[in-house]
Amino acid sequence: MAPNDSAETGGTRGTAVGRRKAARYIVPVAVAGVAAATIGLVPALASTGDPDLPKITAQELIEKIAASDTERLSGTVRISTDLGIPSLGGLADAFVQGGGGGESADPQERMTELASGTHTLRVAADGPDKQRLSIMDNASEYSLIRNGDEVWAYDSGSDQAYHATADKSARDSGGKSAHPAPDGVPATPKELAEQLLEAAGPTTSVTVDGTARIAGRDAYKLVVKPKQSGSTIGSATVAVDAENGVPLKFTLLASAGGKPVVDAGFTDVDFGKPDASSFTFTPPKGTEVTEADDAKAQREQGKGPDKGLGKGLDGLFPGVGQSGAGDRGAGDTKIIGEGWNAIAEISTPGGTGLPSKASDEVPAEAQQFLDSLGDKVTGKFGSGTVFKTRLVNALMTDDGKVYVGAVTKDALVEAANNAS
Template sequence: MGVAQRSKRWAVPVAAVAVVAGVGTLGPVMADASPKLPTISAQDLLAKVQTAKVDGLSGTVSSSADLGLPAIPGLGDRGNSQLTEMLSGQHTARVAFATPDKARVSVLDNQAERVWTTDGSSAWAYDSSKREATKLTLPAHKNAKPEKAEPRSYDPQAVAKQFLDSIDPTTNVAVSGTEKVAGRDAYKLRLVPKTDKTTVGSVTVAIDSKTWVPLDVTVMPRSGDKPAVEVGFTSVSFDVPSASTFTFTPPKGVKVTDQKVPANNGQKQIPKQVVPKQVVPNRVLPRKPVGSGAEKPTVIGQGWDSVVMIRNAQTGGLTGNGPLAQLLAKAPTVQGSWGKGKLITSKMVSALITDDGRVFAGLVTPDTLQAAAAKAPR
């Protein structure tokens, strides 16, 4: 299959039901029996996934992550809770979407609920723990979709797309069997990087045998036998949800902030406080640059060994006695033609924080990360 075909936008609106690269073991998702399905080649399976189209779906998604990062005392407090979520733990979300522009995600954690929902004309972001809600009035545009308003870390389709779009000659692709996911028969498509520069050992995508929609994504590290990332449906229906699913009425006593999203050539500009942080394949970064003075992220390299660089990142919080400062104090100091900085590594993630305010991160080996830093523009 050609690169042009692989990079073609999916007909399934994967961004509509936002999900992360969430990650770990989803015991309830898998059943023991392997269903008997007609033989299909990897090329034909990829073609069906890329042309898959459903008018709507709803279900429950379970995600878990174990990236092998050390524990950081105090990191779960208030503003750091999203970072804790994206790097570890298990989470549950209820998701729904209906074409062309209706979507809802409800994340349930620690007896609290966070909701992102849109009916196409307005969007809501609600956090029950803070008793706060933001209402966005979306500009009228026939091609405008509030894609950035929902967290992709709870969408198996969005997570799968990140990997499938990266397939190139450096990847071995094969149909590795069948399985049951959320009670549905699915093919297993396995991606194995040929390069040893990445920390990713393999990625398995479970693809529904009737709708050809990805139902589950499992990321295995190069070392160890436990998943580093898994996100998948525990239950799913392909019936179109009712319009009322996407409406939202804030509970009594909730503080509501009204905002209007200006039109920008048909592209929605969602305020940054509504957009959660995420982990995406081959990069670890927030949806917005770090710090008010940070530049847009730059991607160095291609495919499995790509690295993201953020320049002018605010690193003032890395000094003093804060939890991140404590972590960096234990991290080794490294230097090269790129300069000097601190290196943080785990079984999946490598991050380099340089003295001149640049941050490099990726699902790559430490040597690959430093090689990318040496090639990066100043």
């Protein structure tokens, strides 16, 4: 067993991980979408026995993750998510399509499925321009396939396909994986771990807490915890392959306790070269194909899923790693506080709050979902609604201000009062 070794994340600035910029948010209904993005496509899972491995410090383990150059793998991933919200099911359509209904192969829409329940994925990668991810169902399969410039998504249940061409900036991303998932969504365990570590700062404790056996591989356990009280996040544990530095397991716990919010990981993994056929796809005869440009145009017209649903860990950690309060983020976002207790203050376009039930601006299914999440609150700021999950909470005031972060409801109300 490796002993508990600690490291302040301030000591990691020489590595590939660094401070992150202010997060972007889409509110209020993107609370669920942000949670889906945080899950991304991360892997992790069950262990059998704790191997006896050489001692390693947290700093050394972080550097091992950053230095890992493994680009070939294939395996099975099992993801379980419990955000404390009702199962999205068909409600995703109500949010992202305005209740339009119907199936779609657009990854901007389909990745929200990972926001709740348990899912089995098959993953494969062969370098930065060949990846495949398949969400397995009892009677169907949804696959995302990247092969060079070509990106395909296919839903065998509805016989729908989505086609895109990878842009040059993604191909020339300096070695970063230009994966086929929605913007900002980590598509590998390494990407998720790096985002987590980039989110960490002086308010974070990082330790090595023993070893584990994951999918037949020896691994070290890296534990990231907030030093501050008041965050809804308890800890995140990343099991790191002892040989090649690839993260194999990711577990996210809420400070309130209970089962993991996210428990995702490899049940089997192979670091050999995947079969080339894994990355080829031809739409079956009769398949309805949607081009990415058409889907984008629909989103811009308010007819399709909002691109803001894929923002990685940005929504979970609004100001972690940033020094000082009042930093301006993207657009009209202001960061209040610092570290894990940071709260993003957002001014909504037009300065209006949630539409009323009588306005018919929100589909009935979406309104029901919002009501199930929301608590009415009042204070010096006026009145508003707090939308809650086990991890991310958001206060939307009736005059159109939004306060969101991985903090308690009381912290959001206090922030709104202080800003009044």
